[in-house]
Amino acid sequence: MTLNASDKVFVKERLERAREIMLRYPDSRSALLPLLHELQDAAGYVTQSGMREIADLLGITPAEVLGTASFYTMFKLEPIGDHLVSVCTSLSCQLYGADVLYRNLLAHFAVANKKTTADGVFTFEEVECAAACGGAPCLQIDYKYFEFLDPEKAVELLEDVRNRGLSIVHEERGSVNAPLPPLTPEEVSKGPAPVGSGPLSETAREEGHG
């Protein structure tokens, strides 16, 4: 990001855009969420000085801005790395070993949950259901989907992103790029597999999720 923490965010075109956004609502304070998005897009995260600017624009207190911004986990109140890696650990992904996948990722990059790697490239976070249960386990990099992963593939994927950049990698292997083969009529008549019999059942059982 080219902005410094102390730079004003809402100036020139961005200020104009902010005013235009405010005009869309009968009560200008309704523009709080869109303005927080503008701020995060511009500064990389929701800065304190930016929240003060929004408070001034909307005629509310900075505490009210903070109260709203901190409610939404996708607003980042701390600086984050170049890429945000969001690993889903909700039910479907967890059944497919997301816990192991995530722990493995953190160990590989020597970083803790919600923290940024030493080189500043990745910030990791665990998220609730990313709505890609059909591609479990999945993760998002800057909200771009990568599905049907396993611990090794995930590490390899992130190393690839670090080396070649997100857009190329996403183009090549993003989203639904490795669907499971369709179910055979036999499998359909058998019904769903019992819990714990999935591809990662061994690990899952070891981890006590069986």
Next chain:
Amino acid sequence: MPENDTLSTVPISLDGREVQASPGQLLIAAAEEAGVYIPRFCWHPRLRPVAMCRMCLVEVEGMRGLQPACYVPVKEGMEVRTQTPLVKKVQEGVLEFLLLNHPLDCPVCDRGGECPLQDHTMSFGPGESRFVEEKRHFEKPVPINNLVLLDRERCIQCARCTRFASDVAGDPLLEFASRGNDLQVTVFPDEPFSSYFSGNVVQICPVGALTSIPYRFKARPWDVTIAETTCGGCAVGCRGALSETRNRLIRFLGVDNDAVSWGWLCDKGRFAYEYVGSENRLTVPLFREETAAADAFSEVSWAEAVERIAEQIQEVKGAGGNIAAIGGARLTNEEAYSLSKFMRVVCGTNDVDCQLDDGLPADFVAGARNRAVINDFAKASVIVLAGPDLKEELPVLYLRVRDAVVNQGVPLFVIGPPQSGLTDFAKKVFDTPAAFDPVLLPIAGDVVLIVGRQSAAQDAEAQSTWALGLSEQLGERVKLLPILRRSNVHGAIDMGLSPSLLPGRVTVDDLEARERLAQVWEGEFPPDPGRDCREILDAAVEGKIDILFVVGADPLTDFPDPVMARRALERTSFVVVLDLFPSSATRFADVVLPAAGWGEVSGTVTNLEGRVQRVAAKVTAPGQAASDAQVFREIAEHLEVDFGCGTPEATLREIAQVAPAYQGVSLSRFRGKKGKEGVLVGEGRVAPRTSSPFEKDARPLGNGFRLHVGRAFWDRGTLVSECPSLSGLRPGPIVRVHPEDLAFAGITDGSSVRVLDEDPAGRLDLLRTVVADERVPLGTVSVPHNQDEPFVIRVGATVTLERID
């Protein structure tokens, strides 16, 4: 909270018993009125319900699941069960849940012993927890301002504090941040909860999450004794409970009073009890030795002090000299009455004034007809405020006006200079009274007209004349509320501490009143009005005042011309100062008498509505300090005047006997449910005088700015200065100017300027830091009073700003 206007009640079944309740009333309140307590944490009768804590769940026939009693309105025939096994099981579950993260550090928590969470756990809780995991941790405690600490580990997220901050105080600086397990109350970093009402969140917190710094670790509830009393901080008269331990005042809590304060207090009212126990209190009578150096006082006994003052009075009276008294707004009604009687009966003069030329004409304050009370605000069709900045001067009155305007939708018209609190909610703001056009008022309904002195540089008589003119123009539907600021000043005026008034809202020439007084008062006093404060000081400067009593007042700070006040005190041969603390006036005194004050003297006070309420004595005054009433009585008796008024109770009986507007006021009327709201005094027989109305264009033709001198909530006043927790909070020597005026004058925000009176004879020359403030009207310079050295304020003054580079 909206009052329930429904007069009819309907039957509901409460635990199998039929009780009457008002339809629309919340179930939790209806049950409480019927004697059934439903446990709660988040519900507070003066806050909007949110049903967050789930503690008040009850069974309601025909409604699915359990219902939060704080959120369900009463309906006819409703069947409610509050004691069933299911309800009890749920209460246990809710408490177990609320205690999951609660640290249970009760032994080191200020709230311990009076904590709703503790009490509810004992009464409704399961007794043990199944939670074995680690509780969440936060840094504890963190200050949210200079007076309040926040311990997030103890918080149960009831949102009482956040609702108070945003809905009641209008200072939404306290908010919930994050959610789920991380949910926490917070202020914005580097933006403290700078509200004048911050102490209220400590009082309404149902756990020990918010504690006050002045009270922290001072006492346990079982170590204190408590008395209900009336706050003496300003003229609103909020009710509160005063705690004492080992003869020291340690806490003041608001007590709900529907007529006045609703249980709220401002921070000055709440924490200013500290001054009572200050080390700097005057404790012995002091006499200036004639030969000694300027400030050489020697201690004397009370007997000697009384004797020497009595001798002086006798001597001066014998020689036909003049005796006068200024001050008295700090006194109780009984003390003020004693002073009033003393000046008339013993000194034979009407030269008394409890106002220091900084208020309104006393005949207007005492004589206004068709008066409003605070509870009229919410019912009015319009509120017109032509007064000082209520948030700064009469903070809880501000809360009540704000509630009427913001929560009840009553339109507000503000006339005059900056209002830190109410300008933002006004339907329209007028620069000067002359600019206000009553045609703008909606035709139907009552108009509440709140009138006060907006600025020390404003012509008070013009203000009252304008108000009388307006109420005449609008007729019967105008209800007037004249407001003064200082403590019991309304009571003091009612007790006759005004040159033209006698006790009970009658004029000094009122024959009937004089006749009645003659039966009780032995002594002659003139039928003509005496000198007011300015005239007394004027006469003193000319050497025409021989004895001047200065009673709980400091003319060198509060009189608009401190230079003249100083000269007056210097040239008066015998100055007697009765006060709690040494002040700039005591430096010029011949006798300094240590007075007992708030919390030390019992009696009654009268608020700005004319509502008489009781004050309680909770501690004994330090050293030899004594009630002012006792001093005047002793001097009178030394001069062989049968003064009476031996106790506050006897004095009140005498007041009720001789003061027309106070007829029927007696201690018995303060008892019972009705008596909790005090006693409204009756109308007197004062016809307010009128003078020249405002000049059409109040703005002079020169280049100068109109000078506005208003009060700031925190100032250098003695009482605030003597409170360690409060003395550092004042804004300091600043001047507020509209940013456009600043730009035009080429002055930048935050720079230093000289404020000079345009009139060379004006003698105003101040060094101030500029603060740009859009609420200051164009062409006005607003200087908060008493932030720095006192300065000369000329009525109608215009000033220039000079940049200092």
